[in-house]
Amino acid sequence: MIGLLGAGSLAFSIYYTADSAAQAYFVTPTRIWEFALGALLALLLGATQFTGRWGNLLGWTGLAMILGSAYLYSELTPFPGWTALIPTVGATLLMACGGRDSWTGIHWWFSMRPVTAIGDWSYAIYLWHWPVVIFLPYLLETADLWHVKVALILGVVVVSALSTRFFETPLRRAKILLPTWRTMVAAGVGMALVMALAHYSVERVEQVFTASDLSEDHPCYGYRALANPDQCGDPFEGTQGLTPSAADVAAQPQEPVHPGCQAGADDDGVPECWLGALASEADGTIAVFGDSHATMWLPALDEIARDAGKRLLVLTRSGCTPRAATFVEADDPCGEANLEILDRLSEDDEVETIVIAASQMMGGFEGPDVEVDLPDSEVELTEQGRSVITPIQVWLDAEKEVVVLGEIPRLNLERNATETLPECVALNEDDPAACNDDLEDTWVSERWLTQSQDVFAEAENYHFIPTEDLLCSEEEATCYAVLGGAITYNDNSHVSQNFVRSVTAELAERIEPALQG
Template identity: 65%
Template sequence: MTSISSAEATPSGRPLPAAGGAPTRFQPEIQGLRALAVLVVLLYHFWPDRLTGGYVGVDVFFVISGYLITAHLFKEAVKTGGVRLGQFWARRIRRLLPLSLLVLLLTAISAVLILPSTAWQATLRQIIASTLYVQNWILAADAVEYSKADERATAVQHFWTLSVEEQFYVLWPVLLALTLMFLAFRQRRSGAPGLERAQIRAAFLWVVGLLGAFSLLFSIYYTAAAPAQAYFVTPTRIWEFTLGAIAALVLGSRQFSGRGGNLLGWAGFLMIVGAAFFYTDTTPFPGWTALLPTVGTVLVLACGGREPMTGVHWWLSLRPATAIGDWSYAIYLWHWPVVIFSPYISDAARFWYVKVLLILGIIGLSALSTRFFESPIRRAKILLPTWRTMVAAGTGMVLVIVSGIAAVSVMQTSTADSTLTQDHPCYGYRALANPDECGDPFEGELGLWPSPAVVAEQYQEEAFPGCQADEDADGVPECWLGAEETESDGTIAVFGDSHATMWLPALDEIAQEQDKRLLVLTRSGCTPRGGEVDEDSSDCLRANAEIIDQVSADDGIDTVIVAASQMHGGLGGPSRDLGLDEGDSGLDDSARAMYEPIVAWLEADKEVVVFGEVPRMSNDEQEEETLPECVALNESDLSACHERLEDTRVGDRWLTRSAEVFADEENYHFVATEDLVCREDTCYAVLGGAITYSDNSHLARTFVQSTIPELTDRMEPALAGSS
């Protein structure tokens, strides 16, 4: 294996650069490497079940960016002794912003024409975040927010990678400029002559190496501790850029050639491809597992031969590869909106041959937009002054944001239905309860209120912020609703997961009508259950144990409401013998764990109200489409969004079955919920102009409020017993 200058390996006849210098010429294999990166991302997004690890193409781009940008900054530092930040950023803006802003602008307009209204606000929010290059932080925040954890991807979600890169482009030159300033200050203090190349390279390597090491360690830690956030946040990705930076500083224009170097280059290539094929969505990423594709990228950058047929760099330098590399930025920008929009345009988008046609169209569009839009603007002399570039960038960003807001606002106004309100006597459940007065509650002519978009937001925007504890919150956070303490006559406690929180808009009003305080003890993703608590117990179980004891001992709490989802994981058994009848021996550990709070509060002479589990819509197909989205797409035929009752019963439904177990308990009260949205064998998407669900399992806030009179009647025995 020999080390040669990359310039020597070309027929250009250029002289060899100084050892360890920055790359001094165009390296075509880098374009081929970009082509590999964008193709694995492209194929992954069209066939995620086939190329399960195609997301590693993003990491290849990060390493290449670190390599090229650091090489450029090092060359400038050696030549001028500093880094011209304004000029650097202006070049990056002219290269990246024009096409990205065009894609964002067209996506904003297309979204309101193609997507259901339920997707408009989320898309607009992420378009704004993408325009400001903070998309990765928005996605990181959403990834741990319970109401948004399962939110469908928007047409601009892929801009998170560009946000990471732009943040790197802002911070990296500043860091290196500060390093140069420190070196220059130290030189002047010592009276030494100007900075030498070796001094600059050594200083840069120390800074890059330390930053990369800390970032890698943090990435490994944070990927294990908070994988959803770790995937998006910038600190877990910095080390990938520094790998490329170290390669640029150590090798410069030199590459390892010969048989050994070519084998290493092919090994790096196979490391990237292997990760793309064998990694999956369950692979912890981007921690230590990201070393495989990123180190592979460094090997391809540093090693390879150009011999026809056998040289890895020969293959990566072929015109088809370099052409795809030239268009790779545009391909990345255009492909994801096509992936998101195409299923809404035609059901045929799921067929492989249609996907192939779409990919070819994306490549063609990318070639044209690169040739006739991106390149001319990048080279436009009118933008060469730095200040003009900055003004143009700011103007373009404002244009995109304003256009997106205007498009969504106009479309929402045009689709709003102001003829129906929540006070209508046949609104929501009231249409089902009063067929003589309201007629057919399913196919009435009331229209829809609120719109599907507003209903979808109800789940994401809590009716009572802070009343539901996070799954990993410490202790037992309390939230008080209902009547004022000075005017109250007793307390009702609400215990459960988000399906208990779902009922708060109704329970709050009921509590006020009954002059009761409402103590909310709900926790997202936490099944209301008991169990043995030890040092390995979850925060959920620890909090539940505290709640059981706290409510049992509080004489001021006379009524407890328990509600939960049908879906829960396997639960351990209860912490004690519940004394249930032998006839109930068929109950498993999960059932007994869920019945432990009920038994404890019955023993404490509380009125215990158990809400049955609500139907779960669209669960049989495990669709991503939510019920409001289905309604938005099928307003002319709402029956397309109805479900068979038997298909909505998907879990053990132990709360519903508790009605039999505790039938003889005087203080036990069961409140059925299925018949609030279902009749006979059908569960309905819309009743009395009200969309019934805000997703597929949580009832919409406005629909819940329409059930208040009915819930009051069903809870009356418990409320009377607590008076």
């Protein structure tokens, strides 16, 4: 039974880690197989061990598997999944195999008092290390320095030794808990207290961050507060509370509004998704072309298309800059799909309007694979820039209405790897302005889509839609983390779903000339 449970858990762990790694790390079913290995070891071997030369070699191999995993695994390693097999099997080998010969025997080393002491404290170390790992980077700016990490590790060991000696051991040996029924009652009461306290704490935090009278329909919610300062007062104060909470906004990247409407970076061909009006009722089609920064506008574009009686053809791809170029020395399903999309939309008479949007960050490609005559302008185009704006010219030549959304600001780039905007807001609940960014600091590239407005200034069917003023004040030269009770980004570079909905009416007004062309 333990073997079957372990095998099933391992299979689920591999599947769920690939599907949703963050959740897979914490949930119990993905970890049962690790305990099952220890249980099988205890059942099959009991107190016996494999010794001798080969047993000792396997023991040292197990230690190497553990240390190798600690050194080689990074935040990019899919874990637990199959990668957890290496340190876990290594631990199993270390327990089951080894020799006791002086100096060469792995179990001779691991029978020394300092090592067995660490074993005695190991469960306490496991418990104490977690709050240190989670909270110290936020409380101590120097937490990433190696000597600080060493001090923290030693501190965890000391605290674990003390809690084992003066709390856990006396508790395990307490006469009052010797009867099994008393142990069960104490455990049940303890778990109930922990769950009640956790639930109460979360509820209190939610109440602090969420105003009961604030919703997405509020006339001063999100962008509407920025657009109507006379009616809404100062939209930057953050006094309205937050809706939704920082935790809910941070979860949005894993919960897309339109699942399956964005192709994967390595998908072959041109996967498509249809939104907007029903085909039987629609008069014409709007196409959306770009990367995840085009996908993030779908809640607004879907509503705009439905109100205009148009179908919405979504041709977006994660991590794929909208361009007319392919990589020179590498496979490039993104570039190949983009070239196919260029031809397809040019030849499709049903497609009247094409919306292009992209991230500021791009790379890996050079000059365009398609030759077009670009207008003369004062913009100094690099090969990469020509590749990005070539699709615009291709579709203008095909007599399409082309809508280009300017690149959105990229907030707090220097903190992007360690802290998202929702996390920053959660840590600065009394002063969300601490998470704001200077407008100029959000420009992290040449922003070719924004510069295209100068290249195509005389093009009749070209429509540039600025986006910076939806999130920033040009007068204050500041981009905001919170506007009208809405956190503006769900990470550091993608506008939150709730904020996109708040800006839909404004976006529709700006796009309307292209739909009337």
